[in-house]
Amino acid sequence: MNSPFPAQASNRVPHVILCLFLLASLFPQLFWLSQPLDKMVTQSLYEDSFYYYQVARNVAQGHGALAAGGIPSNGYHPLWMFVSAGFFRVFPSDLAAIRGICGLGLLLSIAASFFVFLTLRQLRCGIWVSVFCALFFHYNPWMMSLTTSGIEAPLNALLLILGTWHLIRQNNRLCWFLMLGVIAGFAYLTRTDNIFFDAALFAVAIWTARREGAVLWRGIALAGVIAFLIILPWHLWNFVRFGQFMQGSASALPVVREIVYFDEHPGASRTDFFIYRIGLLAGWFRSIFWYSGLGSLWALLAVPLAATFFLKAERSGKRSQPNRVFSIIPLIVSVILLGIAHKFFRLATREWYYVASDVLLALLWGIATQYTLEKIRTHCRLPLAETIVLIIALVLPIPMLAKKTVVDWQDRLSRPRAYALEILDAFSKLPNLQPNEPLGSTDSGILGFLSPRPVINLDGVLNPEAGRAIRDGVLLDYMQSKGICYTIITPRMMNERILGKDYKNRLIQRPDLTPQGYEIHDTPNY
Numbered sequence: 001m002n003s004p005f006p007a008q009a010s011n012r013v014p015h016v017i018l019c020l021f022l023l024a025s026l027f028p029q030l031f032w033l034s035q036p037l038d039k040m041v042t043q044s045l046y047e048d049s050f051y052y053y054q055v056a057r058n059v060a061q062g063h064g065a066l067a068a069g070g071i072p073s074n075g076y077h078p079l080w081m082f083v084s085a086g087f088f089r090v091f092p093s094d095l096a097a098i099r100g101i102c103g104l105g106l107l108l109s110i111a112a113s114f115f116v117f118l119t120l121r122q123l124r125c126g127i128w129v130s131v132f133c134a135l136f137f138h139y140n141p142w143m144m145s146l147t148t149s150g151i152e153a154p155l156n157a158l159l160l161i162l163g164t165w166h167l168i169r170q171n172n173r174l175c176w177f178l179m180l181g182v183i184a185g186f187a188y189l190t191r192t193d194n195i196f197f198d199a200a201l202f203a204v205a206i207w208t209a210r211r212e213g214a215v216l217w218r219g220i221a222l223a224g225v226i227a228f229l230i231i232l233p234w235h236l237w238n239f240v241r242f243g244q245f246m247q248g249s250a251s252a253l254p255v256v257r258e259i260v261y262f263d264e265h266p267g268a269s270r271t272d273f274f275i276y277r278i279g280l281l282a283g284w285f286r287s288i289f290w291y292s293g294l295g296s297l298w299a300l301l302a303v304p305l306a307a308t309f310f311l312k313a314e315r316s317g318k319r320s321q322p323n324r325v326f327s328i329i330p331l332i333v334s335v336i337l338l339g340i341a342h343k344f345f346r347l348a349t350r351e352w353y354y355v356a357s358d359v360l361l362a363l364l365w366g367i368a369t370q371y372t373l374e375k376i377r378t379h380c381r382l383p384l385a386e387t388i389v390l391i392i393a394l395v396l397p398i399p400m401l402a403k404k405t406v407v408d409w410q411d412r413l414s415r416p417r418a419y420a421l422e423i424l425d426a427f428s429k430l431p432n433l434q435p436n437e438p439l440g441s442t443d444s445g446i447l448g449f450l451s452p453r454p455v456i457n458l459d460g461v462l463n464p465e466a467g468r469a470i471r472d473g474v475l476l477d478y479m480q481s482k483g484i485c486y487t488i489i490t491p492r493m494m495n496e497r498i499l500g501k502d503y504k505n506r507l508i509q510r511p512d513l514t515p516q517g518y519e520i521h522d523t524p525n526y
Contacts, residue, residue: 049150050445056084068448079189080152108154113138181226200330252460284339288357420446440487
């Protein structure tokens with residue numbers, strides 16, 4: 001195999017600087033992880049991370065894949081959940097386990113950023129361009145936030161960039177195909193929507209092999225079998241346990257969001273709703289430029305320049321280039337199809353959970369910068385022009401990232417105490433609570449993990465039973481079947497098509513349980 005560092009990169013100074021800056025990022029990140037649990041919940045950890053922790057802790061304790069309240073659950077991406085379960089098994093306390101999980105995220109983020117650098121070098125980008133773009137990716141405040149969030153984002157970023165780097169280095173050796181299957185399988189288990197990335201990864205591997213004059217069917221088939229065997233146990237378990245091959249994570253949320261849309265837009269037609277979904281999809285592409293940390297202007301400049309580079313490379317017909325030309329196509333396909341799946345179909349609102357766009361834009365920015373420099377060297381041959389391009393491409397983004405970082409730190413340090421913690425305090429003070437009095441709640445990640453009493457998820461994210469009740473419009477009946485007397489319901493869920501036609505007569509607001517708290521009566525409250 002080729003060296004990961006091309007021959008012309010004999011100067012190790014850029015490598016040392018890259019490593020020092022990557023390691024330096026540990027200090028601010030460790031500050032967030034050194035905080036007490038209450039502050040970590042408020043400032044760093046995401047609600048969704050506690051969905052993982054609920055199940056992981058139960059798995060580590062031998063109870064099986066159960067969410068809080070003893071609810072069987074498959075509403076998670078399995079690889080990160082099992083990684084988390086290992087920490088809860090090894091560490092003596094929940095806080096130590098959470099810090100260990102986030103600490104692993106720090107290391108995975110550094111590894112991902114280093115592979116961004118290696119990938120740009122394989123794409124023939126200059127060494128300093130590669131260093132700057134890798135650091136832009138790493139110090140993007142959204143990536144920094146995701147790294148300490150407790151969710152799977154750092155592992156996902158590493159596997160996506162590792163798959164891209166591996167594709168560039170395609171060869172006929174058995175170990176290359178073995179690693180292709182392993183990367184694809186683990187990427188899928190890290191986020192099952194990486195099926196788009198995996199499919200494009202295999203398609204490009206087949207296509208580039210054809211371009212080289214040898215369709216390596218046996219190697220590709222072997223990689224496919226390995227990926228399939230890695231993935232298969234998860235789907236078999238889902239089928240045996242829940243009667244479906246796919247997990248049911250958040251399956252009811254599109255139903256809720258559709259109901260909310262028509263409630264907020266009386267008289268709207270299905271055509272209006274279709275246009276609304278198109279708008280959400282357009283918002284996906286706008287937002288990924290912002291969350292990339294490079295800003296809309298830089299990303300919009302990078303995309304056409306990088307596209308020009310690929311067209312030029314394709315037309316040149318160089319035998320040494322095809323893998324490099326096509327290597328980022330899986331990321332492009334992934335970003336487009338993720339937007340369609342999550343924004344258009346699932347009506348999701350959290351663009352910053354998906355790191356494929358951050359990886360892609362970091363690579364596009366490096367390619368575009370390098371291509372512009374090469375054009376100047378070929379046609380202009382003016383050192384001043386080259387300097388101006390470097391300043392625009394690599395220096396101007398620095399104050400932009402610095403400003404975003406300052407804003408992010410100010411926001412995190414000034415946040416009021418997490419709402420979930422306020423709910424826990426209020427619930428514990430209610431009179432006449434039974435020792436195992438259950439609490440029903442939407443957005444139940446933090447509540448379910450920290451509460452000494454059972455907390456049952458009601459939005460279907462972690463609870464397939466609640467998801468079915470939402471789709472059937474009988475969520476309030478489901479709550480009563482679980483013995484729930486007190487519940488936390490977000491305003492968007494206060495709808496008869498979700499709770500049931502008589503919900504207004506069966507729910508009494510409890511301000512002492514926060515403004516979203518209610519008490520359920522067995523008989524209508526007339």
